[in-house]
Amino acid sequence: xxxxxxxxxxxxxxxxxxxxxxxxxxxxxxxxxxxxxxxxxxxxxxxxxxxxxxxxxxxxxxxxxxxxxxxxxxxxxxxxxxxxxxxxxxxxxxxxxxxxxxxxxxxxxxxxxxxxxxxxxxxxxxxxxxxxxxxxxxxxxxxxxxxxxxxxxxxxxxxxxxxxxxxxxxxxxxxxxxxxxxxxxxxxxxxxxxxxxxxxxxxxxxxxxxxxxxxxxxxxxxxxxxxxxxxxxxxxxxxxxxxxxxxxxxxxxxxxxxxxxxxxxxxxxxxxxxxxxxxxxxxxxxxxxxxxxxxxxxxxxxx
Numbered sequence: 001x002x003x004x005x006x007x008x009x010x011x012x013x014x015x016x017x018x019x020x021x022x023x024x025x026x027x028x029x030x031x032x033x034x035x036x037x038x039x040x041x042x043x044x045x046x047x048x049x050x051x052x053x054x055x056x057x058x059x060x061x062x063x064x065x066x067x068x069x070x071x072x073x074x075x076x077x078x079x080x081x082x083x084x085x086x087x088x089x090x091x092x093x094x095x096x097x098x099x100x101x102x103x104x105x106x107x108x109x110x111x112x113x114x115x116x117x118x119x120x121x122x123x124x125x126x127x128x129x130x131x132x133x134x135x136x137x138x139x140x141x142x143x144x145x146x147x148x149x150x151x152x153x154x155x156x157x158x159x160x161x162x163x164x165x166x167x168x169x170x171x172x173x174x175x176x177x178x179x180x181x182x183x184x185x186x187x188x189x190x191x192x193x194x195x196x197x198x199x200x201x202x203x204x205x206x207x208x209x210x211x212x213x214x215x216x217x218x219x220x221x222x223x224x225x226x227x228x229x230x231x232x233x234x235x236x237x238x239x240x241x242x243x244x245x246x247x248x249x250x251x252x253x254x255x256x257x258x259x260x261x262x263x264x265x266x267x268x269x270x271x272x273x274x275x276x277x278x279x280x281x282x283x284x285x286x287x288x289x290x291x292x293x294x295x296x297x298x299x300x301x302x303x
Contacts, residue, residue, distance in 0.1 A: 004123065004132040005031045005049060009041045009064065010056040010085070012276035014253055015108075018234060019054055019085070022115045027132055038062025042070060050080060051128050052119065054106075057086035057093070058279045065100055072101040081122035085110070087200075087236045087249040108251055109234040111202040198238040199273065203227050208237075211270070215286055217252075220271045221260055229257050229271055237273055239289070248285050252276050 004027075008019045016034050023030050033048060035041035037059040044050075053071070057064040064084055071077040084097050087108040094105060103125075104118050123129035199206045199220060206229070212219040218237060222229070229235075237250045255274040259266035277283070 003029075003031045004051050004128050005033065006052045006054065006119075007041060007044065007048075007050045008032060008034045008054050009036075009038065009059070009067065011036050011059040011278045012056070012251060014274075014276045015056065015085075015234070015251065019115065022112050023119065026112075026116045027119070030132060038064060038067035038070075041067055045071070045074075045077060050077075051126065052122055053080060053082045054085050054119075055082065057084055057088050057097075058277070058282070060278060060280060065097065068097065068100045068102055079126070081126060083118055083122060087251055108236050108249075109200055109202045114202075199271070200236040200238065201229060201233060208271070213286070213290055215275070215283065215290070217255065217275060218250075218273045220273055222269050222271060224259075224267055224269050229254055229269065231255070231257055235273060248282060250275055250277055250282060250286070 006023060008016050008023075010016045010019070020032050020034070023032060033044055033050065035044055038055075039061040041053075041055070042062065055064040055067060064086065068082050068084070071080065071082060081103040082101070083104045083106055084102050085106045085108065086093075089105075089107045097105065103122055106114060106118050120129055123132060195210050197208055197210055197220075199208045199222065206222045206225075208220040208222045210218055211221055220237075231254055233254045235252060235254060237252065239248045239250065252273050252275045254271055256272035258270050260268035260270045275286075
């Protein structure tokens with residue numbers, strides 16, 4: 001029985017590792033190829049048979065939308081399921097992707113359940129899911145999974161990460177606006193910082209105050225609540241830019257979570273949000289934001 005081959009395309013290695021881990025954990029025996037942008041994916045698709053494509057939108061050299069358009073022009077790729085994995089969940093972006101021939105959408109940040117559901121749906125539509133599940137090898141109890149699935153594979157072996165992220169609860173698609181939360185309403189009460197923004201996690205949206213900002217990461221303060229943000233949890237930081245109210249969406253993950261005050265019942269948490277984007281436009285925006293010495297003054301509505 002033939003193998004099922006999936007291509008993961010994203011310029012952020014952390015996102016690629018998350019996708020690969022989710023696929024391997026839930027679809028034993030699946031074959032995974034990866035590419036850092038649309039151009040590299042193009043080269044791989046020209047020489048390898050792929051059954052499913054999971055692709056980011058914003059990437060250097062060739063975007064996910066450009067890759068999708070190219071795929072739909074190729075006779076051998078016209079019907080291959082193409083799932084866009086992106087923080088671009090606005091209505092106009094969704095429509096643009098649908099018009100280009102996208103098969104489905106996964107909004108960043110995503111939960112493991114969302115990923116599995118979308119992949120199963122795509123593979124079932126092409127008759128590949130049954131072949132994958134029946135050919136999957138039996139995994140021994142307590143075998144610890146695949147070597148590439150280890151926590152070290154996601155963290156680079158850094159000992160500073162104390163615990164893995166708990167499995168997040170299913171979240172609504174990113175394309176749907178999020179209603180203001182209690183933390184959003186109380187954002188103005190947070191300790192002072194360089195400005196306010198929104199942190200989108202798989203379990204919901206948190207209003208946050210930006211304490212410090214660099215090209216590498218952002219130090220954020222959020223009100224403590226349930227569920228608690230988890231180390232290694234993927235997230236999207238929304239920043240309002242320009243007078244037109246456009247929103248810059250910065251992809252990343254929580255590198256550290258700590259109490260803001262040195263006491264166990266601290267009302268506020270300090271989060272280190274590590275950026276994973278390598279998109280030149282986003283890096284340029286970050287550079288200008290840092291150079292101005294101030295973050296945005298206005299709270300960003302749910303995106």
